[in-house]
Amino acid sequence: MRILRTIAELRDALAEARRAVPGGVGLVPTMGALHEGHLSLVRAARAAHGTVVLSIFVNPTQFTEAADLAAYPRDEARDAELAAGAGVDLVFAPDAAEMYPAGHATTVHVGGRLTETLEGAGRGAAHFDGAATIVAKLLLAAQPDAAYFGEKDAQQVLVVQRMVADLGIPVRIVPCPTSRDDDGLARSSRNVRLSASERSRALAIPRALEAVRAAAEAGERSIAALRATALAELSGAGSGAAERAGADAGVDVEYVELVDARTLEPLAELDRPVRCAIAARVGGVRLIDNERIVPARVDPAS
Ligand code: AMP
Numbered sequence: 001m002r003i004l005r006t007i008a009e010l011r012d013a014l015a016e017a018r019r020a021v022p023g024g025v026g027l028v029p030t031m032g033a034l035h036e037g038h039l040s041l042v043r044a045a046r047a048a049h050g051t052v053v054l055s056i057f058v059n060p061t062q063f064t065e066a067a068d069l070a071a072y073p074r075d076e077a078r079d080a081e082l083a084a085g086a087g088v089d090l091v092f093a094p095d096a097a098e099m100y101p102a103g104h105a106t107t108v109h110v111g112g113r114l115t116e117t118l119e120g121a122g123r124g125a126a127h128f129d130g131a132a133t134i135v136a137k138l139l140l141a142a143q144p145d146a147a148y149f150g151e152k153d154a155q156q157v158l159v160v161q162r163m164v165a166d167l168g169i170p171v172r173i174v175p176c177p178t179s180r181d182d183d184g185l186a187r188s189s190r191n192v193r194l195s196a197s198e199r200s201r202a203l204a205i206p207r208a209l210e211a212v213r214a215a216a217e218a219g220e221r222s223i224a225a226l227r228a229t230a231l232a233e234l235s236g237a238g239s240g241a242a243e244r245a246g247a248d249a250g251v252d253v254e255y256v257e258l259v260d261a262r263t264l265e266p267l268a269e270l271d272r273p274v275r276c277a278i279a280a281r282v283g284g285v286r287l288i289d290n291e292r293i294v295p296a297r298v299d300p301a302s
Pocket of ligand 1: 029031037040149150151152153178179180187188
């Protein structure tokens, strides 16, 4: 496995790989601090391509809080070891000056609901401008056949798909399922910042998603009722929490939304697939998670 620092080095290495190795190129963009969630994307890319590139770049332009950027975990030596173990061929780990050289003045802005709601509202418009711009730059640098993204960031997947379609970037975007720890918490680089008691409080988030899924499966179609189910669980008052001895206090909810899974438009009724998306703070850590929720199938015989 090679670690490359510049776009020119990456392009040279990929030109050689394309000549020597059949199966095309898969790209997995990350901000490092790798965990099993990232590695599940690598494995999907590994299964489909002759060459797998993993990028590691903590993109400053998508952080809307300086403290969050400063606290973001970084450990390139460990990342390189994990990447090599998972079968990555090339790690692209540029510094900020390589991606944003002096005079850099271009931003990719995906407009409309996809970027204005949920994370766009919670973190500010700059977040998706930063994310779309760096993904566009990474796609142009590597020119992969496919790029792999996690549904953990389902809104980001929609934004990237929109951008790729609008700009005609010739790449296949492959969404991959959210990888969770055994206790249900979605894997995230930020989880290492949770104390043991914060982590146990954070479990209200997957419990809330599970409660919404169960209610939808049982036939609940009111979005307001489904949202109330999630909020009860997040406040520590839900049935799931109550079952646990000494249930911890809830989390600090930023938003809970159930929106059209494709357009992110608000809905009153669960009459199509929706995305239930949650952002919450636990201690100083902001966590997000989501689940696709589908209406219960109506038995035609009943
Ligand atoms: P990040 O390093 O957090 O920017 O994430 C890099 C990529 O890994 C993004 O496409 C994320 O959606 C994806 N990812 C992060 N956490 C998970 C997870 N728990 N399961 C699946 N994909 C994930």
